[in-house]
Amino acid sequence: MDERESPYKLVAASDGQSRSLVRVGDRFVGAGTFTLVAGACAVETPEQLAAACEAAVVAGATMLRGDLFKHRTSPYAFQGLGADGVEMVAEQRRRFGLPWVAEVLDPRHLELVADVVDVVRVGARNMQHFELLKECARSGKPVMIKRGFSATIDEWLLAAEYVAASGSLDIILCERGIRTFEPSTRNTLDLSAVPVVQRRSHLPVLVDPSHGTGSRALVEPMALAAAAAGADGVMVDVHPHPASARCDGPQALLPGELAALGARLRELAVWTGRTVDGRATPAVKEA
Amino acid sequence: MDERESPYKLVAASDGQSRSLVRVGDRFVGAGTFTLVAGACAVETPEQLAAACEAAVVAGATMLRGDLFKHRTSPYAFQGLGADGVEMVAEQRRRFGLPWVAEVLDPRHLELVADVVDVVRVGARNMQHFELLKECARSGKPVMIKRGFSATIDEWLLAAEYVAASGSLDIILCERGIRTFEPSTRNTLDLSAVPVVQRRSHLPVLVDPSHGTGSRALVEPMALAAAAAGADGVMVDVHPHPASARCDGPQALLPGELAALGARLRELAVWTGRTVDGRATPAVKEA
């Protein structure tokens, strides 16, 4: 799509306009901040979720993750605990007092998670499930939109425009890799999308190096690269026992690895001029 | 995905099993037949829809198409007439007595089209919208599943497996191009997917050269190529006035072009040993 004719309007950057700060509970994402979202890929057991959240908090995360619904390629794969996991999420969210990010696959999931999820996430496979995006917009919660595996940046911003046109500008984008011919990584993390998005749109953009690479050994270098490229944050999986994870174990960091990465990320984010506690500074607020 | 470990079960080909015949009204798709689906990309006006259907019937189509809901990249593009077009579809369907194929974007659309649509289609962008696939399976109507822009053949068959696992084996696959680096065509029509699918699965597979190329001049050569490669049919757009079409005009054939193509396709299909009236032969039924 020719950039000159791009039809996104509400999410487009415009001259003299600052980049957006999206409020999530008492934290902020975007414009001058750097956010670490960490936690479980999927909610599995109370013990696993507690351990993942502890590791996330120790590492300095200001938002937690843990999905109740998993979007799986095969109907025979683990699909998430669904309603059975709501109370586990509620417990960890209360325990740490941090906002919770989780995926919804269907408009009907919104009601189910209404009391325990602070940011509703629409996954890569659903990026153009526009009915879902519109319902998320109407939920009153910030919406995180992952980039589709084969979505151009313009298509991604147009998916965000569906949310915006439905009444909400509380949108957070998340790059998680595109599909290419290279078999070494599950997807090819397109970090150049970060500065491209930041020039075309005022929306914040995070990077998910866990799902974007599919490989534990690549999470740290790519998380640091994302921060250096100017991403507004990263989202990282952690698991106390990756080998027995029910979903995506090979990409989960161990708690100690996440703690080390969190410290590195904070240093790098500060070096790039960002705040790292998820609280907007006066300077940012005035921008 | 390693073919040996492919987890699709119900849709997998197995030794000694014939390829499936899917019944649609009094017509059949698959195993030994060749189906021409033709008609409108989108339902626009009574006159346009009537002209598109006449052209389809003249060309020998045994199923008609015309969508009420369009899955558009931009929220500001024409989204289809929705409920306002139902009566138009009903009229043309009665007039010609042929089965109607149309896309649904959301489970709630199923009820709306229940009386006028014979095959519910799930589009490329929704190929992994599994809640929609499951609801389609439960609708009692055959389900056509387009291949996602970046879906591997295994992922496509696993999407079909979601339908099968929900209780319906009345599934028709439709190749419509994958996303590559080549800008000359809107997508790259992957015709090798036809014989690959036919080796891995018993399900019929059609090809959509209109959406797969995005260009009128390429529809005829690629439709013929699809037939020669063994596809169980093709689906083609026609429009009386492509220049004023509200959606995808550049790919629509003119009525005369479709008539010429239909005649060529019948010859080629017969040459490849298939029947072309959509009625299963005794030999096929016994297979």
Added chain:
Amino acid sequence: MDERESPYKLVAASDGQSRSLVRVGDRFVGAGTFTLVAGACAVETPEQLAAACEAAVVAGATMLRGDLFKHRTSPYAFQGLGADGVEMVAEQRRRFGLPWVAEVLDPRHLELVADVVDVVRVGARNMQHFELLKECARSGKPVMIKRGFSATIDEWLLAAEYVAASGSLDIILCERGIRTFEPSTRNTLDLSAVPVVQRRSHLPVLVDPSHGTGSRALVEPMALAAAAAGADGVMVDVHPHPASARCDGPQALLPGELAALGARLRELAVWTGRTVDGRATPAVKEA
């Protein structure tokens, strides 16, 4: 690249100009003809080459293939017999009196094959090895240019333009698949490239379904699809004992399979209005 600004000149189609006929010995490729090139992927032994050539001739091939130099990803793979195979090629070429197509990897190979090869082929990995293309142009022999794995159609035509600008318009293009995310086939054969090339350029374009799919079972359907799409010919591998081939055995047809395919291709080519003996008809010559 914007088609309006495409800088190819000598190879571009222009109004009122007929499509090119390239003379190869006493045969022709292009404009109104359909050519079957068949034979060995690589020259291995006198017996293997003789058997492959016999199978090709039985199947109706009007040009033979058999490479002395193989372009292998690994330095430890079989690289071709080189000079040791020249006499074997000479013998089969004399025996059948048909033109021979073979790859050159380096300008220095041109002299070595000067007496036994009638069409010099530049492979996909060398499509932009412009020094080689220029030397081929100066060799006085027709040049076959395979499309690079990641070459756009415009880049392919510009590679041909390098040959044309060096003084030769005896150019034959050959589609052999592009690199995509799909793992089921070695490459994704882009058959829509055939009509696109034929609209942009007057040059003939063949299709190689053997290298383009990498799989014996896919060669016949894709060869037929290429003919139906209007390709000016196909190039197919055959081997008397594929399981012991030193190169690309899994894609080689058995002699009987090739004979069956050749008969089908002739019928289909005649149905599409082409001559199949490689001899231009008067009508074509006057065009």
Added chain:
Amino acid sequence: MDERESPYKLVAASDGQSRSLVRVGDRFVGAGTFTLVAGACAVETPEQLAAACEAAVVAGATMLRGDLFKHRTSPYAFQGLGADGVEMVAEQRRRFGLPWVAEVLDPRHLELVADVVDVVRVGARNMQHFELLKECARSGKPVMIKRGFSATIDEWLLAAEYVAASGSLDIILCERGIRTFEPSTRNTLDLSAVPVVQRRSHLPVLVDPSHGTGSRALVEPMALAAAAAGADGVMVDVHPHPASARCDGPQALLPGELAALGARLRELAVWTGRTVDGRATPAVKEA
């Protein structure tokens, strides 16, 4: 290609082996160092080359670039000054006493540049031009191998293996983007290739954000991202008057932009534990 069966031997990483240091003049690339290569995309005029080199040196580059031969898609595009530019290169190389990196397109170029080029570079389009790679190996100079647009990481390492098998392990890899469907950037810079290569091979790997993105605005974020991901260096274009550059002006930094980037890169490289003067430290030497 299955990693377990990867046939590269000489370039493969092995347990207990340190990563390679490649000596270039009195500088080193790899293992514990971070190298900034900067200068002109193409040698154009004495004034332009002098200004580009000054800017590179001011920015802290420890190697200079400036090509005499350009590998252009079109035969009608600027192909480089060739022999006419050799003296210009010689002059700037003497003036600053730094090693010079330049591309060769053909084995015959090696003699021409023998006295003025310290690292011979094989471009993306020639990555599998194995005759050229073998000749480069025999030149006695370190060889820089850019990744092909559609080369897998394994194919890239196997291209390096061709050099190694020809007798030289003085090899530097350079990632410069792969071809994907995304049109916002000229290529998609695959930064995850950096840690993947560093796990599979002992060879150093640089990143070229200028050619990899094609856009000035993206060079700084992607150069910083490369350094954070652990790349052994970056290679950046600079031009005193990008608007009038004969080649790739839109991606060239202005001298002031390069100076700012160089300072940021040094800080980041030191933060990641690397030395930045191109001189191996005692610790590295012992490693």
